Amino acid sequence: MQKVLTIIGARPQFIKASVVSRAIQQTDGVEETILHTGQHFDQNMSEVFFDQLGIPKPDVQLDIHGGNHGEMTGRMLIEIERALLENKPDRVLVYGDTNSTLAGALAAAKLHIPVAHVEAGLRSFNMQMPEEINRILTDQISDLLFCPTDIAVDNLIKEGFAHKSAKVFQVGDVMQDAAILFSKKATVPTNFSLPDGFVLATLHRAENTDSPTRLASIVNALNYIHSEIAPVVLPLHPRTRKLIAEQQITLDVHLVEPVGYLEMLWLLDHAGLVLTDSGGVQKEAFFFHKACVTMRDQTEWVELVESGANELVGADADMILQAAHKNYGRTVADDSQIYGGGLAAGKLVGQIIKASTVAI
Structure with a gap:
């Protein structure tokens, strides 16, 4: 049984985790523990998402929000490291580009726990954005990089990932999985x-x-x-x-x-x-x-x-x-299915299982 510890803390991560956690629950051989950093603490920006999307309640609930980026990330790093030492997961799963993402990936990497990054390879090429710093650093210390688009894969190749041990996969965008799944419940x-x-x-x-x-x-x-x-x-x-x-x-x-x-x-x-x-x-x-x-x-x-x-x-x-x-009033088409058509969660969970089998 592979133990995966998922780290979330902000609205987009709740949405992404909703479909990936569902895929994990439907897969034999994986056990998930969810850690919520508390980065988004407002009722409508946090708890309501767990209720609406059917995400299992967090097994570990931190209460870290507010403060400057360095302060928030540092506090998260301390508490996430403590949770990792207690739970001893085989892998840490992080999403996107928030302070929760970077703190989770860094804490895991320091403890030599493999990291999977969902939504890897995205770049705005604006280093003034804290999100850009978070996503670049998280990619560098992850061993499984799940990209939502071909462009994200190309970004990683240009950064030298073709010559690194990390595995890069274009699985599609889990946000489209969520939109398709939950649109009927809007x-x-x-x-x-x-x-x-x-x-x-x-x-x-x-x-x-x-x-x-x-x-x-x-x-x-x-x-x-x-x-x-x-x-x-x-x-x-x-x-x-x-x-x-x-x-x-x-x-x-x-x-x-x-x-x-x-x-x-x-x-x-x-x-x-x-x-x-x-x-x-x-x-x-x-x-x-x-x-x-x-x-x-x-x-x-x-x-x-x-x-x-x-x-x-x-x-x-x-x-x-x-x-x-x-x-205003214009509609757009999705003829080429650039985000994968709603199959991303199953693909990435499959790769996590495959990676654990290879490691053994």
């Missing part, structure tokens, strides 16, 4: 009454929220779109809400509290356009055939830009408005 957010065709927006990326100029520019664009194109629905992250208030920026859109994953799927399905600075939402819009305008200077999901499904506009208000006018 639910309307509480007290939501807008007709279809609203503009769905998300705004939380530090490069935008920590810059008063960028934040004000984006909010001004959202306000205009809300009054001139279609109602803007914005599930607002608590941190972003606080920063907008502190900077006394006027925000005049349809605000809702952070929503669970099933409510987010409903919003995506009924929106006329998606505006985001998130990584995952760019793909989720694509899964629901919605055009996406990304308010960032770079994206890891370059295949969406190349296919015309996604448009990068940075934080420039004029560019956001032009892209919103051009893309």
Whole structure:
């Protein structure tokens, strides 16, 4: 029996783990322990995901959130190492690019426990993003690298992984597995009454929220779109809400509290356009055939830009408005199945089993 310890801590990781944990439960020879770092501690951003997605309750629950990146990562490293020594897993499984990801991979590597990284090989080529640092370092200390796209594989090859002992696999994107699995359970957010065709927006990326100029520019664009194109629905992250208030920026859109994953799927399905600075939402819009305008200077999901499904506009208000006018109501197709069509979780669990057999 192979013992896998899965480390999660943020909303996108809960979603990814929901389908991978399901695949593990359906596979003989694997036993999973789940560790939740507590990085996302808000009720609607953490516990509700476990309830909605059927993820087993964490076996290890830390309470580490807040503070600077170094402080948070260091505290996680201490507590995760303690959990690894107690649970003695054969492998650690990490997701994405958060502080939880890096802390989990580093703690395991220091103890010589093999690490599998789901969503490996993604690059924005912007070292100002803490996520870019996390994903690069995590890839370097992982022995199983599960890439969601061919471009992610190419990134790793360019970084020399063809000559390293780590194994690189293109398995597809587990986020598409989740969207397909849970789309039938999508639910309307509480007290939501807008007709279809609203503009769905998300705004939380530090490069935008920590810059008063960028934040004000984006909010001004959202306000205009809300009054001139279609109602803007914005599930607002608590941190972003606080920063907008502190900077006394006027925000005049349809605000809702952070929503669970099933409510987010409903919003995506009924929106006329998606505006985001998130990584995952760019793909989720694509899964629901919605055009996406990304308010960032770079994206890891370059295949969406190349296919015309996604448009990068940075934080420039004029560019956001032009892209919103051009893309509102437009649908996009997924003819080439660039994210694997919903088979990623089974493939990666199969490779984990195979790796354990080879190791023995």
